[in-house]
Amino acid sequence: DVKVTQSSRYLVKRTGEKVFLECVQDMDHENMFWYRQDPGLGLRLIYFSYDVKMKEKGDIPEGYSVSREKKERFSLILESASTNQTSMYLCASSLIRTGPQPQHFGDGTRLSIL
Amino acid sequence: AQSVTQLGSHVSVSEGALVLLRCNYSSSVPPYLFWYVQYPNQGLQLLLKYTTGATLVKGINGFEAEFKKSETSFHLTKPSAHMSDAAEYFCAVSETDKLIFGTGTRLQVFP
Secondary structure: OOOOOOOOOEEEEEOOOOOEEEEEEOOOOEEEEEEEEEEEEEEEEEEEEEOOOOOOOOOOOOOOOEEEEEOOOOEEEOOOOOOHEEEEEEEEEEOOOOOOOOOOOOOOEEEEOO | OOEEEEEEEEEEEEEEOOOEEEEEEEEOOOOOEEEEOOOOOOOOEEEEEEEEEEEEEEHHHHHHEEEHHHHEEEEEOOOOHHHHHHHHEEEEEEEEEEEEEEOOOEEEEOO
């Protein structure tokens, strides 16, 4: 069965800390995505990657970076956490095929920055 | 640019009643459309998708959606709501390999 695993369900960090959110998929998918979800705003794309060591900015990349050293792993990095980055973070993956493919999601990481 | 509008951030129905969740899209190319469901404290799960072909798409858990090009709509329906349908529902349109999501509709089901 399809599986996208996010390393933490809940995380509490302090302002200014460097924060790592990890995501692993076991489906050999080429595409991987990081979103943040906030009430009333839906899902907003932070970064995505279509291959190892490749990354593309999404709609709200400011304050974030990503790393994809292996095909199955996509990490989101908050370089210096701020309180406005308190949110639910969702990772997803999909295949590259002719025509858009559905994305498969992890269970999310609820991050609180104090 | 493509976009999605979900009308109604909250919808309440009685158990056994019809569920109708509205989604309108904007796209300059033939769209691929998706509905996802999110149960509390979980990620998103695919309900159904429209790519090409038949405009009435059946999904999991008794849900279906109809693609209407003339109305640029892709509304989600279920004939009879169940308590377990209470969740948040997201409509999305594809943009190459990326998805553009609506802001979501929270469905409440009352006994």
